[in-house]
Amino acid sequence: MQEKNNYTLLRIGELVPLGTYNKVHSHFERVINFAAENIVISLGDNSICLGPYRIIVTGKIPLVKELQVTEKEVVINNDILLPYSPDKIWKMPALQPPLNANNTFLLCEKVVNFFICEEQNNLLTMLLQPSIPQDDFLNQFRNCLIKGINNLKKKQYTLFSQLIKRRGLGSTPAGDDFLIGYIICLSWLILSGRKELTKQREEVYQATLDDDLLVNTFLHQAYSLRLDDDWANLLLALNENKEINLTKYIDLIMKSGASSGKDMLSGFLFCFLVN
């Protein structure tokens, strides 16, 4: 049954539940996602970011119909055996409140300025420069964002989410990514001491949850701050005022997907600006 193979398990996320998965949620060139109750478990190659619900292997991802996860091994298609030891379990870096909140927030402001003034090709810049003409679709999408934000100003958090989610370009709609980034920031601010934002986070999170398990997984991660490696290290770099790491992880996030990373960063930075 178990044959020799050219795959090696690089890392397995600490929150990947033990069990057997055979319901494919989605299958791309570099990653295959399995539905597991109310989250998605991802099996990907080493171009994919490490994360709590991810299994990363070397080699090209085969056509996977079944994935078994035990305490000692991962088995693909009842055929490819990938043993792992405890040191292969990926744990998210521990996030504490910022060492110096003022310095951290000043650094975050610089990131905002970079994003708006230098990077520019993102939702945040689109929001702050409403007069720049776009394609019809993007114009309408921008109108939806603005309507959502108008409700945010009135503390109508549910409506804020409903007017933005499931809208926009991409295989994961840009609006969803924006909201995920927004919730990551709320969770981070709450960790930093802004407990008054808890109600807002709850409402936005609940209103954004929907049918798509993959989006729900990201939302859950954002809410609980059980983040993938790039985002976890970004927040760590902010908290510890480590500029060189900040640069590195912002770069990685911005390269994530066609625009998913930038859309999430836009949501994160927008939340930082308004809160």
Add this chain to the structure above:
Amino acid sequence: MQIKAKIIKGKYLDSIKLMLISRELRSLKGVLEAVAIVATSENREILKASNMLVDEINSAAENDIAIVIKADSEKSALEAINKAEELISQPSANNYNQSPIPYTFTLEKAIESLGKPDLCLISVTGKYASAEAEKALEKGLHILLFSDNVSLEDELSLKQKALNKGLLMMGPDCGTAILNGVSLAFANNVPRGKIGIVAASGTGLQEISSTIANLGGGISQAFGTGGRDGKKEIGGIMLTACLTYLLEDEETEVIIVTGKPPAEEVREKLWKLISLTSKPVIVNFLLPMQIPEQPNLFYTCSLAETALVACQKAGMEIKNKNLSDDFPLPPLRGPYLRGLYSGGTLCREAIQVYLDNFGREPFNNVTEQDSFQLTDGWQTKEDSIIDLGSDEFTVGRPHPMIDYSLRLQKLAQEAENTKVGIILMDVVLGFGAHPDPAAELVPAIKKLPADLIVVCHLLGTDSDPQNRQKQKKELQQAGAYIFTSHHSACEFVCKCLQVYRRAKC
């Protein structure tokens, strides 16, 4: 116009692939818009609002991907759909992303990663600019401060510090410089040579340096001081420092000084410095002025003439001496001029030429005279010339030299007014400017009424990245009158207006 959609069921295409497909489809002839989206009910509302919702999408499942194409004809739309199908079935490339330009968030890290930089170009938003410039000066770097909204007090403090350290503090609001043959910010590709320039700086420096290059000459150094350096409060610190450098520089044989007229005390300092040298110094402060009689001091009235005289004084054999393009005067449909400028100095020169011809300024957004001031640049009237690079138009958006969208909007707006008979624009080439202005302008010009005259001044050299000859040809083919000399373009426009008005008398 035709809308077509391709629904992708059961095939997983990640966002990068979808983005690449959309981009490829948008480049097809006849395709006006192409988007790739998940067919959620919310996205369908957006499509409906954009008049892009077609029946095929209504029958898609909520998680299907829809590629929606808007094209100018049925044929173009069908070809795009076929292309979409072909692209969907292709395997993806391995490397989606271009290699990143290295960046960092702090000056210290930037210096560390570069080794021994000697200049810092700063373009952060105003409220951070002074602090960053201060830090860079502390580190011993020359500064090009592109940012504006820096206070006069900060400018003075920075320049005094720079002077004490023997460093350059070019700016704030310095858009151009050429140092040791390296073009910085918005600048043109010009050869090295014997002529040194001290300018405000911006399109004045660009026009002069480009014209010198087009006449066969070259630049030793071109410094930008920022638009306020000549004010009494700043005292011409950088103006005099840069001029002193050029006076002592062995590679510089002729010097040009240009910009808005400096305060009288600053002018006195300049005349005194110039009197200590025998090098020819050509001065142009954009309006007529009395200057001391000194054998090596020359005053010119236009940017083009400044370049020509400098080349002559440098003893150059001048190629293409005739700077003025010439065309028969076309009839105008209406009495009024609208000048739509991206360059501040060029805008001022246009205003000056108009003033010389008609005895009064046109309405504009750069004047200090209340009677001709346009408080809202969008509300042009009669003869108006506006600087679209001024703050009211550029807060929170790219400069019009990079992004033509605002200017195209204004062009369309002015075209609707049948009393506007002639449009005058600058088209600035060079590093930092739009990579292909003709690609933006030609479709817009073609849509204009045939009897609306469009005059463009094309600023640049044949070595600029945009291919100046190609730009000229395409704009001419679209029906625009193209001038390589800005002064000539302005004179031409004024003549057209004069002929129209005389005929109506």
